[in-house]
Amino acid sequence: MTTRFRTSTALLSLGFLLAPLPALAQSGGEIVPVGVDEEDNSAILVTGVRQAYRGDFAISEIPQSIDVIDAETLEENNLIRLNDALDLNASVARQNTLGGLWDSFAIRGFAGDENIPTGYLVNGFNGGRGFGGERDTAGLERIEVLKGPAAALLGRGEPGGTVNLVTKQALIGDTFGTITGQFGSFDRVRGEADINLAVTDNLSARLIGYIEDGDTFRDTVEEYRWGFLPSIGLALGENTRITYDLEKTRVEVPFDRGIVVLNDDFDTVPRDRYLGEPGDGDHIARAEGHSLRLQHEFSDTWSLLLGGSIRDTLLTGTSSDPELAVSRQLIFIDGRSLSRQRRSRVYDSQQTVIRGEISGEFATGGLIHRILIGADHDEFDNLQDFRRVRPPSVASNSTDEEAYVIDILDPVYGRFPLPTPLPQNNRLDQQSSTGFFVQDQIELTDRLQVRLGARYDDFKLRTENYLTDVDSERNDSRVSPQFGVVYEVSPAVTFYAAYSEGFRANIGTDVTGRIFDPEVSKSVEAGAKLTLLNGALTGTFTLYQLEKDNVLASDINNPGFSVAIGEARSRGVELDVNGRLPGDIDVLLSYAYVDAESRSSVLDPNFSFVIEPGDPLINIPDHTLNVQASKGFQIAGRDAKLGGGVQYVGERLGATGTDFFLPDHTLFRVFGEVAVLDNLTAFGTVANLFDADWYANSYSQLWVQPGAPRTATIGVRAGF
Template sequence: MIPAFHAASALCLLGFLLVPSPALATTETDEAETVDELAQSEEQIVVIGVRQSYRGDFAISEIPQSIDVIDAVTLEENNLIRLNDALDLNASVARQNTLGGLWDSFAVRGFAGDENIPTGYLVNGFNGGRGFGGERDTAGIERIEVLKGPAAALLGRGEPGGTVNLVTKQARIGDTFGTFGAQFGSFDRIRSEADVNLAITDGLSARLIGYVENGDTFRDTVEEYRWGFLPSIGLAIGPDTRITYDLEKTRVEVPFDRGIVVLDGDFDTVPRNRYLGEPGDGDHIARAEGHSLRVQHDFNDRWNVLLGGSIRDTLLTGSSSDPELAVSRQPIFRDGRSLSRQRRSRVYDSRQVVVRGEVSGTFMTGPLRHRILIGADHDEFDNLQDFRRVRPPSVSSNPSEQAAYIIDILDPVYGRFPLPVPLPQNNRLDKQKSTGFFVQDQIELTNRLQVRFGARYDDFSLRTENYLTGVDSERKDDRISPQFGVVYEIADPVTFYAAYSEGFRANIGTDAAGRIFDPEISKSIEAGVKLTLMNGALTGTFTVYQLEKDNVLASDINNPGFSVAIGEARSRGVELDVNGRLPGDIHVRLSYAYVDAESRSSVLDPNFSFVIEPGDPLINIPDHSFNVQASKTFRVAGRAAKLGGGVQYVGERLGATGTDFFLPDHTLFRLFGEVELFDDVTLFGTVANLFNADWYANSYSQLWVQPGAPRTATLGFRADF
């Protein structure tokens, strides 16, 4: 592993791999187009910007929806290199169970989606988060858009709480530049990154982006190795047409880690660094390969078309030793130290194919201006899960420690017993196909009043082939999802908006008996005020909302890989997001959320007899959370410098469905800063969890609790050319 790291680092030094430069990473949060618009000299081609899919020609202030943007500068100054860490900056997003740290999982406004597959997100408008490629790295991301609220009438197949869209760095036509960076952090972590944009001809450019990272973690015996190569090629065919190709090639190697155990509510049962798996299991390996191609053509200054397609393959493989959750098989509840474990193996293989197209334009009907968006998309998702396990016997049979696969949580000795051989538990292929058509018209009734009407038609089929039982299941369904919105500019700095939307999403997979679930149906309503102050230097959004959905699923504890229906759920809350610059060149960012997310049905689990009652909170969703930070730029000995800090608070959360086990609240402080050492060379540093607080990122059970990292420091440099 170490030689491979050195070899990949050498590639970075040669310029084949990335990190963004603040001087080159421009961010625009108030425009429908991305920041890649370059006006060049008269002798060169003038290249149009890369437009956002599903957006149309709208400023964010005109959209009847709450949208928070986390730009590349914010990611860079906080040194946020994982998507889950970056999303902590928005209080409406809550961490969920990450499958031992091997996928991204989060809830927006209290709703998380299917617990048995990673949380979905968009990459440049394509569905990109449902596979098993490991936790997403932020390398190559221009900005993260948290699209909160009712958007199903355009996007389709998403959670009603919102969608995360990752806008990646694109090749810049006619420009050549580069950035190389390296950093060294706590727990012997080393990372190198590079970003090289090459102007091959006046109309053709390639941007080569990549990273490699290796090191220990705060968890005993757990090391991690990852790399990624994320190039982009841009081709301008005249002034009105652009073709963009993006490649994603990534790999993660890390042991599977269920975290710590918490007995009788004592979060000091074991130290937070104690690993309770088995090092002999080796690493889980997650890899992804994705290709996307987009064509954009402007017919004139009022009409344009976007066409695109993507293919993404992912594979997750490995074995693990996980604490047994069934009380009847778990001796730790008797002696407080003997933890029985299951041994599991996984082969999760997925492929997603997406094609889409849209036309947007502007026209007049009398005095009314219409901005219309019409499009269609087709999505195919194949999800193969070969899951195997062997469980310890019942405690009542007085099994030996070897038979129960025991580890002493107070004095762990790894490798005591031969590794049990997992037996087939679930070997299933889910094939989902869905086609959608959407239309949206936003009408300017006056200079200050706009209304939006839209609808989406979805047709889907789901087929499940169970290779163990020989039972094949199939379901087809369709639905129309409407949306309505209004935007009213009360005064130049104050805009009121309101929106209503219905959503529709197929529930992939089956229950343990092979039955396909009814699709998830949602209704969303929100209203808010958007502020633009100090000539646009400071913006803010205040929102109230309520979301409801039926046919909600939760993981079947007794049958991993399967789900159980828990009926209806509701989320309602209040949000405040503020972002911008204050006098004195002080950049501020504030996000607060109150979320009341609860079950609305009564459910009795037949295997473990836990009861979900109406009013029970949803797992891992805090009532209150906020994140605030401020930074100031200044000069030291004539050199540019920046210093900043932030605070994150996350309230108490339910830690296991149908129980009274809660994760405690926590408050984390962070510092960051940078200084220009020489021309185009910057030294930077960060300290996360400054006061070394004990905190817990998420949990699934009191025996599967993910502790958060202790104080973590990083020092690095960036060099531009």
């Protein structure tokens, strides 16, 4: 590992920083999620910060399935990575995470471009396309899983859905804080702080930071990360607010492709066996982002939002990865000599976004219109300098050193000099897009509402290949319409249906330099939204079908490039329930059945794989279930809580165009906390309680990511 701050020193520094703060009620820091107040249908948070692309709607009025994972749920489960948090929603499936260095997931079966991280939004800004490492949950107020296509407003994202991360904002006129320290399995130590300071009556700063250091369950793999995520809020009178957010993060961790599975034997090697090369050192992922938002309320019904963001990321490092080509892989001959490539990466990205929107309400002829009109401009530059050296063909009778072999049954690290990677792909992809959108939701009666909307996108793609001197360019435009209807049967039951078309530019080229056609999609869904027990329990039941064309998959023989696999379809059933049962039992239930498959017959140009109609999409389980329950009580007059959950993930295809499947798994977890003092809470969690063997994702039989064994954490949280 590289030279780093000592975590104990950092924790001590955080303690000194927080010590002088006055003790104020922690409840002052709560932010109410959009749409929780069903009576006044307010989309404004108590902080006065609106969400972009949303308008003034309660969740029950939106013809779309939306699930919210709030900060309390993240905290009580001690979920500190975005991928772990998204496990709570059954519609989200884990995908290949580039050796644990980026976030990758599919919603309703569709994952998007495998060669860049899965896109997600941060306060409505695109924050997931860069290479800043796995997203930490520090500073998150909630995670919104917006299912179904959002292209008619956002102009981006997969038709299966979009994840929007809502960060904790500076609360004007209030001062409070928390500091958290925890120790976990594999000697993991973490400190986290969240301090809101009222600088003046109209200016507040919220300072959020974390630092983490420790081993992992994987041999020789240690991880170090830190982040600083402050927010500044300035009130310019009663009706105008300016918000500035900073993101500054760094991750240092070795690249890790996981384990190998031979002949469907998942015990080929232990799950902790590292098959890379410790001498490669760490991959380093860092990100820096700035966003500025202005909100102005013209009246109770009309408001203006303006915003801009800049985000830069950089991923660098060298790794030793198992060779995937059968013709170059010795392990298929003797069952133990794993031939490896050595790879180096410099992935650099810059993202710039500006946006503006106005929303309001008016009446025409007895009909009430709630309208949202806006525009945005997005520029994304993606530089990938990828190098590698491969083992020779097994037919050449190469030596172990030439094949860069590691013995999977008795690994000896540092056995050979590290090979020098040679240029493979050095390419700059530039995407520029401008969009205009309009949405009108019309209240036809007290119970019936209709939503009409459309977005126009004009985009330009340019690719400069510095190795071949081949430049490619493409311009295109498209209108994406949406239609929805919402009917309130009773205060407890609301039916909805929606149709949308989506559009997403496929960034990058194939190995010949050809820019792909844009991905287009159609989606239809219908369901019911439930509000029970006087609003204490809410739920959504949904049926859907999605179809998309010009789908891409990674080109196995040409890393960094893609191949077109044609059409794909996903259809399924979802049920999400969240709230409180009688007896003050908090419950969370999420179930999804997903049938996601290819609809085309495709032969990879390098004969890497064959895809037939009906073949399942990679890493997508048919059935997924997550259930959780918790209850508060008192111990010796002190507040306490105890809870637990279970997650089931079904069998999944583990390599495109093969019959290799990851087995299903069931994981149990428990968590609890107790207030030992008025402002001090002790907590503990145990994940994978029964130490099950499980596999998070896979790209090939030789790149299988094992899941963590039983993992325990204890900690304390002090409030001020």
